[in-house]
Every structure is written in C-alpha cells, then in structure tokens.
Amino acid sequence: MFSTSALVAGVAILVVLAAVAIFLVAESLPAFLANPADISSDGSGFWGLVGPLVFGTIWAAALALLISLPLSIGIALFISHIAPRKLAQGLGYIIDLLAAVPSVVFGLWGITVLAPAVQPFFVWLVDNLGWIPFFAGPVSGTGRTVLTVAIVLAVMILPIITAIAREVFLQTPRLHEEAALALGATRWEMIQMAVLPFGRPGLISATMLGLGRALGETMAVAMVLSPSVIISFALLQSQNPTTIAANIALNFPEASGIGVNVLIGTGLLLFIITLIVNSIARVAINRRKAFSGAN
Amino acid sequence: MSKRIEINDLNVYYSNFLAVEGVSLTIEPRTVTAFIGPSGCGKSTLLRTINRMHEVIPGARVEGEVLIDGQDLYGPGIDPVVVRRQVGMVFQRPNPFPTMSIRDNVIAGVKLNNRKMSKSDADNLVEQSLQGANLWNEVKDRLDKPGSGLSGGQQQRLCIARAIAVSPDVLLMDEPCSALDPISTLAIEDLIGELKNEFTIVIVTHNMQQASRVSDRTAFFNISGTGEPGKLIEFDDTTTIFENPHVQSTEDYISGRFG
Numbered sequence: 001m002f003s004t005s006a007l008v009a010g011v012a013i014l015v016v017l018a019a020v021a022i023f024l025v026a027e028s029l030p031a032f033l034a035n036p037a038d039i040s041s042d043g044s045g046f047w048g049l050v051g052p053l054v055f056g057t058i059w060a061a062a063l064a065l066l067i068s069l070p071l072s073i074g075i076a077l078f079i080s081h082i083a084p085r086k087l088a089q090g091l092g093y094i095i096d097l098l099a100a101v102p103s104v105v106f107g108l109w110g111i112t113v114l115a116p117a118v119q120p121f122f123v124w125l126v127d128n129l130g131w132i133p134f135f136a137g138p139v140s141g142t143g144r145t146v147l148t149v150a151i152v153l154a155v156m157i158l159p160i161i162t163a164i165a166r167e168v169f170l171q172t173p174r175l176h177e178e179a180a181l182a183l184g185a186t187r188w189e190m191i192q193m194a195v196l197p198f199g200r201p202g203l204i205s206a207t208m209l210g211l212g213r214a215l216g217e218t219m220a221v222a223m224v225l226s227p228s229v230i231i232s233f234a235l236l237q238s239q240n241p242t243t244i245a246a247n248i249a250l251n252f253p254e255a256s257g258i259g260v261n262v263l264i265g266t267g268l269l270l271f272i273i274t275l276i277v278n279s280i281a282r283v284a285i286n287r288r289k290a291f292s293g294a295n
Numbered sequence: 296m297s298k299r300i301e302i303n304d305l306n307v308y309y310s311n312f313l314a315v316e317g318v319s320l321t322i323e324p325r326t327v328t329a330f331i332g333p334s335g336c337g338k339s340t341l342l343r344t345i346n347r348m349h350e351v352i353p354g355a356r357v358e359g360e361v362l363i364d365g366q367d368l369y370g371p372g373i374d375p376v377v378v379r380r381q382v383g384m385v386f387q388r389p390n391p392f393p394t395m396s397i398r399d400n401v402i403a404g405v406k407l408n409n410r411k412m413s414k415s416d417a418d419n420l421v422e423q424s425l426q427g428a429n430l431w432n433e434v435k436d437r438l439d440k441p442g443s444g445l446s447g448g449q450q451q452r453l454c455i456a457r458a459i460a461v462s463p464d465v466l467l468m469d470e471p472c473s474a475l476d477p478i479s480t481l482a483i484e485d486l487i488g489e490l491k492n493e494f495t496i497v498i499v500t501h502n503m504q505q506a507s508r509v510s511d512r513t514a515f516f517n518i519s520g521t522g523e524p525g526k527l528i529e530f531d532d533t534t535t536i537f538e539n540p541h542v543q544s545t546e547d548y549i550s551g552r553f554g
Contacts, residue, residue, distance in 0.1 A: 175390035179454070182348055183404035183461065184380030193403060197394030 021271070028265030034258050050266055052229045056241030057270065059233075060146055060221065061214035064153035069207060072158055076165035077191060092166065099159035107223030110152040111144065115224065118151070119143030122236045133233060140238040144224050147235040152220045157210035164209065168202030169195050201285040208281040212274055221246035244270045297324040297495045298364040298464040300345060305359035306524075307340050309352060314340050316524035318359075320514060327487060327496045329506035329533065332516035333548070337525025338499050341516070342467050345497065346382035347375040363464060380408065383458035387470045389450035391442030391457070398438040400453055401425060404461040420460055428456035429486050448479020455486065459494070466490065468498040472505065484509050503549055507537050515545045 036045030075095065079088045119142065126139040172195045180190040196203075227242030227250065242250075244266045255263055300322040307315040315337035322328045330338040343349035344357055347368060361368045368378050383404075391400045401421045405412065412420075421438065425431040430452040434445070442453050451471060458466060468487070472480040487509045490496060500506050506513055513536040515529045529536060529545045540546045 173390075175386060175388055176392060178348065178351060178386065179390040179392065179457075180403075181351060182346065182379055182384040182386075183407060183457070184376050184378075185407055186376050189407055193392060197392070200394070 024268040028261055028268045031261035031265040038258050039262055052231045052241050053244045053247050053266055055231045057215055057243040060149050060243055061211055063150035064214045065211055067154035068158050072161035072165055075162045076169055079166050080169035095159050095162050103219045106152050106156050107220040110224040115143035115148050126236055134235050136234050139236050145236050146240040149221050149224050153214045153217055157214050161206045161210040164206035165203055168199040172198045204281050204284050211277055215274055216245050218245040218249045222249045299324050301362040303360040307344055307357050310354035313524040316526055318527045320530050324495050325491055326511040327491045327509055328512045329510035330499045330514050331506050336516040336518045338516045339469055342469055342499050345467055346379045346384055381463055382465045383463035384467045385454050385458055385471045388474045389447055389454055391450050391453050393443040396439045397434050397442050400442045401456050401460050424456040424460040427459050428452040448475050448482055466494045466496045470499050507533055517544055
C-alpha cells in the first residue's frame with residue numbers, strides 16, 4: 001500500500017515534468033521555424049528578440065546574487081556563531097518573515113520607496129565613477145534601473161539563502177569547531193577552517209535556490225522596470241534590459257498568433273537556463289564529494 | 296619544548312555550578328600524567344582548563360591559577376588563542392578536518408601562525424609530524440587524499456600529528472583511545488611513550504590498565520554525589536597509586552569495587 005502510493009507520487013512528478021516540457025517544446029516550435037520577418041518588424045527574428053531577454057534575465061539575477069550572497073553568509077554566520085542566543089533567535093524570525101512577503105509587495109516597495117531613495121545615490125555614482133562602464137551616464141531620472149531591480153531581487157532571495165546557510169552552519173560538528181579552536185584558531189579562523197568548508201555544498205545549494213528564484217521572478221521586475229529590448233551592461237541608465245519572465249507577464253495579454261509561440265519559446269529558454277544552473281551546482285558539489293565531510 | 300604545569304587551588308564553574316573544587320597539583324616536564332576517576336568527576340573539565348578550552352561552553356569560568364613555567368594562563372591580558380597554540384589537545388573522537396587533505400590537516404595549525412610557508416618547509420614539517428605520530432609509512436603515498444578516509448586509529452594519529460606540528464609545550468589528551476579498537480589503542484599508547492621525550496603529556500582515561508601502562512604519575516578524582524564538585528583525591532607515582540594507594544576510595548576505585 002505504502003510502496004504503491006510512493007510509486008504513484010514518484011511517477012506523477014515525472015508525468016507533470018514531461019507534460020510541461022512537451023507543452024513548452026510543442027508550442028515554441030512554430031516560433032523557431034517561423035519566417036524572421038513575421039516575428040519582428042526589423043527582421044532580426046526569434047534570436048534577435050530573445051537574445052537581449054536571456055541576457056537581461058541572467059544579468060539581473062547575477063547582480064542580485066552578487067549583492068545578496070555576501071550579506072546572506074554574513075547574517076547566517078552572525079546568527080549561527082556570533083550573536084547571543086536570544087538576539088540570534090529574533091533575527092532568525094525576522095529573516096523568515098522576510099521570506100513570506102509576496103513579490104508584488106516587493107515590487108511596490110521597489111517603485112515607491114527604493115527607486116526614489118537610491119536615485120540621488122545613482123546621480124553621485126555617475127558623477128564620480130562614471131568612467132567605469134557599469135556606471136556610465138546619462139543617469140535615469142526615476143531610479144528605476146536594472147540595479148534597482150537587482151537590489152529588490154537581492155532582498156527577495158536574501159531570506160532563502162540566509163535560512164539555508166544558517167541551518168548548514170549550525171550543523172558543523174562541534175568536534176571540528178573544537179579541533180580548530182584547540183589549534184589556537186580565533187573565532188574567525190575557526191569559521192574559515194571548519195564552518196565554511198563544511199557548509200560549502202549546502203551553501204552552493206542555497207545559492208542555486210536563490211538564483212533560481214531571481215531568474216524566474218516576474219512581478220518585481222515587471223513592476224519596477226520600464227523595459228526595452230537591449231543588451232547593456234550600464235546599471236544606471238533609463239534604458240534597461242528586461243527579463244524573460246517579466247517580458248512574458250507584460251506582453252502575453254496582448255500577444256496573438258506567432259507572438260504567443262515566441263513568448264512560450266522564451267519560457268522554454270528560461271526552463272533550460274534554470275536546468276543548466278542546477279546542473280552546474282550539482283557538478284560543483286560532486287566534484288569534491290570525498291572532502292565533503294559526509295563520510 | 297616541554298614545560299612544567301602548576302595548578303594552584305583551582306575552582307572551575309559552569310555558571311553557578313561548581314564542577315571542580317580546590318585542585319592543586321604540579322606536573323613535571325617530560326612526564327605522562329594520567330587523570331582517572333568516575334564519570335562526572337571533573338577530570339575532563341580540569342584538563343580543558345589547561346588550554347582554556349572549557350571556555351567554549353558559555354558561562355564557564357575558573358578561580359585560582361594554572362601556571363605553565365610560571366606564567367599564569369588566566370593572567371590579565373592573556374589571550375586564550377595564544378594559550379591554545381602552546382598547549383595542544385587531542386580529543387575523545389578523532390576529528391581531522393573532513394574538508395582537508397591529510398597534508399593540509401597536519402599543517403592546519405601551523406598555517407594559522409605562518410601563512411606564507413615555503414612548500415619545502417611545509418613538506419618537511421608534514422613528514423616530520425607524521426613520523427612523530429607513527430603514521431608516515433601508512434599515508435606517505437596519499438597525502439592529498441581526505442583525512443576522513445583513514446581508519447579511526449589512523450585518524451587519531453593524524454590528529455596527534457596535527458597537534459605536535461605546531462610544537463606545543465604541552466599535549467593534552469582527552470580519552471584519546473576510547474573510540475578505538477585494541478590494536479589502534481596499542482599504537483597510540485606506544486606513541487605516547489615516545490612523545491613524552493619531547494612534550495609534557497596529560498591524559499584523561501577511563502581505562503585503568505591504560506593509565507598504569509602509559510603514565511608516570513596518576514591523579515585520582517572523585518565526587519561525593521551528583522551535583523557535588525569533583526575533587527582531587529590522590530596524586531602520586533602511578534606505581535604507588537595502583538599498588539599501594541594511601542586513600543581508601545582510591546583503592547576501592549582501582550580495584551573495581553565502585554565506579
């Protein structure tokens with residue numbers, strides 16, 4: 001009885017996954033095969049439209065991760081190894097609470113609070129560090145740029161990464177921590193010798209979960225960014241690349257004919273990108289399995 | 296290097312709980328001293344005060360003095376980190392760093408002090424320390440393999456190699472053989488006999504045969520009941536303790552009448 005229901009559950013997940021994959025492939029095939037002129041007026045075709053979207057998706061997610069990862073590790077270490085127990089507990093609850101905020105709310109916050117707040121800072125960046133291509137002008141007047149989006153995404157993925165990192169750090173065997181301390185390690189050296197290496201596989205998983213959410217995030221990006229289909233590394237200008245998910249959400253209601261197929265095709269690409277990210281994580285974890293501490 | 300340890304009228308507390316009361320003893324350089332006694336008598340706690348590892352537990356504190364060659368480990372301005380670099384420790388369960396190779400495990404402590412060590416210096420130190428721990432011949436062909444792949448006894452000798460690689464003055468061992476089989480135990484006991492030529496060794500053990508085999512001096516600790524502090528009952532040459540103890544409770548313990 002139990003083994004049958006377990007088998008059914010196992011098969012069900014495969015069926016659902018297959019159904020989604022078949023839907024994506026079947027519906028996006030027309031977009032791959034269509035005449036480029038039918039897809040966009042300038043004749044650049046599917047890839048001309050989708051290339052910037054793929055770039056924007058990865059770019060925004062990578063920026064978010066760059067902001068979020070060091071912060072998350074710092075917070076997790078503070079909670080697990082530095083803060084007094086009461087403070088750590090309170091902080092843990094607050095982080096979990098942050099994870100429960102819906103992304104629409106983060107989007108609203110991004111538009112109404114964050115964008116105006118960071119705009120003067122963006123102006124300063126362009127004025128003083130404008131020679132770095134990332135900070136090249138002209139600066140956006142609204143503050144609604146890809147960097148703002150990245151900050152919103154970073155805040156969104158922060159709780160996921162922090163929560164997992166904290167759990168992983170807390171599981172460092174006391175024996176290993178004491179081994180480091182008994183060798184005369186300071187607390188920070190103990191963290192470097194015992195806690196971080198032990199938590200490395202878990203940290204990679206946490207990062208990938210965060211990255212997965214950042215890649216697929218729709219509402220916050222769609223709300224904050226006024227999209228344009230470009231490839232640009234400039235962080236502070238008013239023209240910004242948008243992401244696949246946000247593009248689908250914004251354009252699907254008005255799409256018709258081949259346009260629908262194109263949007264579904266971009267969805268297929270997002271699916272593939274996420275798959276690749278997960279595979280890379282798995283490879284990274286397996287590569288040093290013997291040193292993982294699991295044996 | 297090898298140094299004398301003097302413990303003067305030491306009380307150890309965990310918050311308000313007095314775990315060890317009024318211990319005074321002197322441990323000579325280049326000797327092996329065994330701490331024996333029933334569970335909960337504070338012998339491990341006392342051992343940990345010699346390198347301030349008990350401070351890992353919040354609320355732990357001491358009153359009294361622990362002197363190593365006359366220097367008080369609990370004096371003002373003494374950093375526990377510095378103390379632990381002079382007083383090495385081997386734990387009950389082997390604890391090599393699982394994320395490091397055998398080689399990196401050996402030099403882990405040295406790297407804390409001296410990050411830029413030349414490769415040849417490091418190689419020499421690795422060989423010397425592993426030789427010192429009687430492990431070199433077994434692992435010399437797989438120094439870059441993880442330390443967690445070794446057997447329990449080998450892992451424990453790896454931990455000893457790691458502890459002696461930093462050339463400490465004193466080596467503390469907290470029941471180093473309790474998780475090992477008899478053959479591995481014998482290997483560690485032989486090793487202790489060799490190591491005492493260079494280090495002052497203090498070993499906590501539940502195995503009285505082990506205490507009588509490896510140690511020169513033996514300290515017997517006891518508690519009068521649960522919640523009572525542990526006390527030093529008798530401290531003498533190992534042969535005296537085991538053959539002709541002066542205190543009745545020592546004799547009861549070593550002859551197996553209680554504990």
